[in-house]
Amino acid sequence: MQAFETDAGQGEPVLRMTGITKRFGAVTANEDVSFALQPGEVIALLGENGAGKTTLMNILFGQYAPDEGSVEVFGETLPRGNPRAALSAGVGMVHQHFTLAGNLTVWENIVLGTQPLGKLSLSPAAVRARITALAQKFHLKVDPNAKVGKLTVGERQRVEILKALYRKSRILILDEPTAVLTPQETDDLFATLREAVALGLSIIFISHKLHEVMAISHRVLVLRHGRLVAERAVTDTNREELAALMVGSEVTAPDIPAMPAGPALLSLRDVHATGLNGVTLDLPAGQITGLAGVSGNGQAALFDLISGLNPVRSGAFTILGQTPAHWTPRAALETGVGRIPEDRHTTGSIADFDLTENAILETYATKFSRKGWMNWGRARAATEHLIATYDVRCPGPQTRIRLLSGGNMQKLILGRVLEEAPKIILANQPVRGLDIGAVNYVHGRLAAARESGAAVLLISEDLEEIMTLSDRIHVISEGRLSPAFARGSVTVAELGKWMAGDGEGSHAA
Amino acid sequence: MRLEPISNAGPARKLLPPVLAILASFVVAAVLALVAGGDPFAVFGLIFKGAFGSKFALLETLNRATPLIFTGLAVAVAFRAKLWNIGAEAQFYAGAVVTAALGAGAIGLSSVFLLPILAITSALAGAFILLIPALLKTRFKVDEVVTTLLFNFIFLLFVSYLLEGPLKDPMGMGWPKSARLIPEARLPRIVEGLRLHWGFALALICAVALYVIDRKTTLGFEMRAVGQNVEAARFAGIPVTKVILKTALLSGGLAALGGFSEVAGLKGSLTLDLSPGFGYTGIVVAMLALLNPLGVVAAALFVAAIFVGADSMSRAIGVPTYLADIMLASALLMMVLAILFTKFRIRRD
Numbered sequence: 001m002q003a004f005e006t007d008a009g010q011g012e013p014v015l016r017m018t019g020i021t022k023r024f025g026a027v028t029a030n031e032d033v034s035f036a037l038q039p040g041e042v043i044a045l046l047g048e049n050g051a052g053k054t055t056l057m058n059i060l061f062g063q064y065a066p067d068e069g070s071v072e073v074f075g076e077t078l079p080r081g082n083p084r085a086a087l088s089a090g091v092g093m094v095h096q097h098f099t100l101a102g103n104l105t106v107w108e109n110i111v112l113g114t115q116p117l118g119k120l121s122l123s124p125a126a127v128r129a130r131i132t133a134l135a136q137k138f139h140l141k142v143d144p145n146a147k148v149g150k151l152t153v154g155e156r157q158r159v160e161i162l163k164a165l166y167r168k169s170r171i172l173i174l175d176e177p178t179a180v181l182t183p184q185e186t187d188d189l190f191a192t193l194r195e196a197v198a199l200g201l202s203i204i205f206i207s208h209k210l211h212e213v214m215a216i217s218h219r220v221l222v223l224r225h226g227r228l229v230a231e232r233a234v235t236d237t238n239r240e241e242l243a244a245l246m247v248g249s250e251v252t253a254p255d256i257p258a259m260p261a262g263p264a265l266l267s268l269r270d271v272h273a274t275g276l277n278g279v280t281l282d283l284p285a286g287q288i289t290g291l292a293g294v295s296g297n298g299q300a301a302l303f304d305l306i307s308g309l310n311p312v313r314s315g316a317f318t319i320l321g322q323t324p325a326h327w328t329p330r331a332a333l334e335t336g337v338g339r340i341p342e343d344r345h346t347t348g349s350i351a352d353f354d355l356t357e358n359a360i361l362e363t364y365a366t367k368f369s370r371k372g373w374m375n376w377g378r379a380r381a382a383t384e385h386l387i388a389t390y391d392v393r394c395p396g397p398q399t400r401i402r403l404l405s406g407g408n409m410q411k412l413i414l415g416r417v418l419e420e421a422p423k424i425i426l427a428n429q430p431v432r433g434l435d436i437g438a439v440n441y442v443h444g445r446l447a448a449a450r451e452s453g454a455a456v457l458l459i460s461e462d463l464e465e466i467m468t469l470s471d472r473i474h475v476i477s478e479g480r481l482s483p484a485f486a487r488g489s490v491t492v493a494e495l496g497k498w499m500a501g502d503g504e505g506s507h508a509a
Numbered sequence: 510m511r512l513e514p515i516s517n518a519g520p521a522r523k524l525l526p527p528v529l530a531i532l533a534s535f536v537v538a539a540v541l542a543l544v545a546g547g548d549p550f551a552v553f554g555l556i557f558k559g560a561f562g563s564k565f566a567l568l569e570t571l572n573r574a575t576p577l578i579f580t581g582l583a584v585a586v587a588f589r590a591k592l593w594n595i596g597a598e599a600q601f602y603a604g605a606v607v608t609a610a611l612g613a614g615a616i617g618l619s620s621v622f623l624l625p626i627l628a629i630t631s632a633l634a635g636a637f638i639l640l641i642p643a644l645l646k647t648r649f650k651v652d653e654v655v656t657t658l659l660f661n662f663i664f665l666l667f668v669s670y671l672l673e674g675p676l677k678d679p680m681g682m683g684w685p686k687s688a689r690l691i692p693e694a695r696l697p698r699i700v701e702g703l704r705l706h707w708g709f710a711l712a713l714i715c716a717v718a719l720y721v722i723d724r725k726t727t728l729g730f731e732m733r734a735v736g737q738n739v740e741a742a743r744f745a746g747i748p749v750t751k752v753i754l755k756t757a758l759l760s761g762g763l764a765a766l767g768g769f770s771e772v773a774g775l776k777g778s779l780t781l782d783l784s785p786g787f788g789y790t791g792i793v794v795a796m797l798a799l800l801n802p803l804g805v806v807a808a809a810l811f812v813a814a815i816f817v818g819a820d821s822m823s824r825a826i827g828v829p830t831y832l833a834d835i836m837l838a839s840a841l842l843m844m845v846l847a848i849l850f851t852k853f854r855i856r857r858d
Contacts, residue, residue: 307744308746309743309744328746329743329744329745329746330746330748332746333746339744341744346738346740346741347740347741347744348741348744349738349741350734350737350738350741350742351737351738352737353733353734353737357730357734361734361741361742361745361747362745362746364727364730365727365746369726369727369730372726372727372728373725373726373727374725374726374727374729374730376725
């Protein structure tokens with residue numbers, strides 16, 4: 001997609017990225033992305049996790065060399081993959097995870113790395129004076145002599161911004177800057193950013209919080225699956241449209257025949273827990289219940305709660321008609337809850353274990369050991385069966401799982417879950433990062449489990465996936481659920497509204 | 510230049526670290542031997558001869574390796590589960606204290622009963638000592654590196670108090686040592702006439718047992734899972750806390766058996782210099798063995814040979830025995846570095 005000229009800002013662009021493509025093996029992280037940043041402009045880069053925002057910024061900052069395309073700053077083409085070049089050209093990045101030394105003072109952190117090696121003529125008084133002047137100019141309240149370890153998160157972020165300004169950055173990149181801030185601190189940050197823009201700096205603001213994007217930026221670039229899918233001036237768009245653009249609105253007709261809902265196998269009534277604020281949810285047998293929402297709104301908390309990792313603080317939790325006294329992962333497994341975790345690398349598998357060891361991770365105690373002794377023969381046979389049944393492409397059961405592609409790793413985890421014939425299946429982002437073939441395979445298997453009477457909870461940030469597969473859809477926002485919408489009874493725009501946190505009426509009680 | 514992770518290290522790359530480490534330690538030692546005025550090849554020859562050159566030398570090496578196998582196994586089993594037990598020294602002494610206290614006549618049974626009782630109570634004492642830091646870790650997230658390390662000093666002072674007080678040998682002419690064990694409490698020699706006691710055999714049995722536990726049992730599987738990825742283990746329903754506590758019991762017990770073996774097999778009484786840092790050297794042994802239980806036996810023999818051989822070499826040509834410490838230290842450093850290269854390769858940009 002070609003960048004088009006914008007009416008926000010004027011003159012020559014300070015930054016131009018042209019035709020950026022970056023592939024990691026079979027995965028394309030960025031494909032032909034082009035845009036230009038004008039002086040005094042704030043661009044928001046919007047997109048779901050994995051949409052390619054961070055990769056794009058890492059290319060701009062020289063952390064990665066792009067496979068195709070070029071980066072121009074102030075008219076000069078930057079050498080590929082050189083972070084120092086980006087820095088000295090005036091690009092400053094404020095990372096999501098701060099890169100400060102807690103045992104040093106604010107001013108020491110700011111000068112760290114700016115002094116040429118061997119040069120000793122650093123005058124602390126002059127440095128402090130310059131920092132104080134910068135801090136005043138940009139309304140960044142922070143004591144240059146304070147130890148960074150004693151600062152609040154908001155103050156540390158100000159130090160990071162000062163660090164970039166001290167290096168005479170003219171372009172600031174802020175990666176999810178509000179994720180760690182309170183609303184008050186967010187307001188302060190926005191005031192600073194407006195000040196910076198008024199002084200002629202340009203800003204790229206990475207976020208998936210729609211109201212912040214609307215509040216601070218002039219222009220919004222929407223990335224999806226690594227491609228720039230839309231570019232909007234904030235004056236010409238609204239949150240609903242952005243939400244729909246971000247998650248994809250090409251909804252294809254569902255190819256899953258309707259089925260009558262069975263009894264609720266799991267029900268939550270006004271459940272409060274870490275990350276959840278009064279969730280009421282039923283998972284009926286024979287239905288896929290889709291959970292849509294912008295990431296970080298309580299999806300993981302709900303998944304963990306049903307998995308036995310996030311204790312219920314208040315409210316009623318009923319599973320298969322019982323209220324368990326002690327809900328742990330093992331209890332969940334024994335009750336018949338199958339779980340496909342969001343992160344298959346760190347939660348779903350043990351990288352250096354072989355396929356057999358990973359395949360029996362949840363069942364070793366009940367099925368593959370007797371009186372404390374492992375039955376490896378049976379475990380290997382079961383794994384071979386799993387590999388054949390679920391089409392896991394691998395050299396054999398003794399292969400370490402880290403060598404498998406994402407799709408094959410996911411098939412093994414899927415097989416591990418489905419072989420136990422679970423009555424309730426939790427699938428959190430089950431197809432993230434998979435190629436089309438694997439996506440269809442996983443979806444087909446989930447649909448088949450539903451037909452055999454299982455209650456499936458499908459959590460996804462991809463609305464298309466949710467709308468294709470789900471019989472009923474909830475939207476989660478700030479730890480609360482929308483009412484359930486039956487298949488076909490809701491539009492993308494309506495879901496977008498709920499995702500943005502302002503659905504019609506009140507949240508379901 | 511930067512480090513790039515290697516997805517699949519071949520067996521050659523895996524075996525490289527110990528080989529490289531030992532070679533590097535020889536190179537460092539050779540330089541130092543030259544500085545000390547000795548011919549490196551003569552020095553290595555004498556070390557080898559001193560460690561393996563005669564029946565007496567060989568037995569001395571095996572005797573010296575015995576406590577190191579126990580502490581090495583204790584460290585290896587704990588480290589595998591990512592329980593950082595730096596307190597094998599205290600656990601070793603705990604076993605020694607129990608053996609000295611109960612073996613000097615407090616229990617009057619024949620060897621067949623008394624020795625197992627001493628071994629089991631010693632192991633329980635060591636297990637208990639590591640259980641405390643393990644509970645602090647699982648309950649309150651207290652760093653076990655700090656607690657186990659500092660407890661070494663506390664326990665050594667406690668042993669010192671015991672040897673000046675309750676355990677002091679009335680016939681010891683004022684020396685801080687415990688009363689001699691009764692003959693029934695002594696571990697017999699494996700072959701009559703050869704100075705090698707059953708503690709060595711017990712150490713080998715423990716190494717094999719640990720290997721079997723690791724590969725064949727449910728607990729071994731759980732310990733490996735917890736050690737490799739605690740998040741995935743917890744998610745899969747493995748009782749992580751229980752596994753860590755069981756690991757602590759096993760590790761503390763193994764180190765304490767070393768103390769039992771040393772008192773009942775070799776020394777016959779407890780003194781403050783019973784261990785010249787066996788607990789700490791156990792860490793070196795375990796690391797050189799890549800935390801493999803059978804590797805621990807080989808690594809302990811290597812370390813013991815260096816110490817025993819260096820003693821003999823020093824007596825012959827006057828190069829200081831510190832050479833042994835330096836060889837071990839450089840082997841450990843090189844090992845840590847070399848392990849890095851099983852996981853990463855250097856790339857030039």
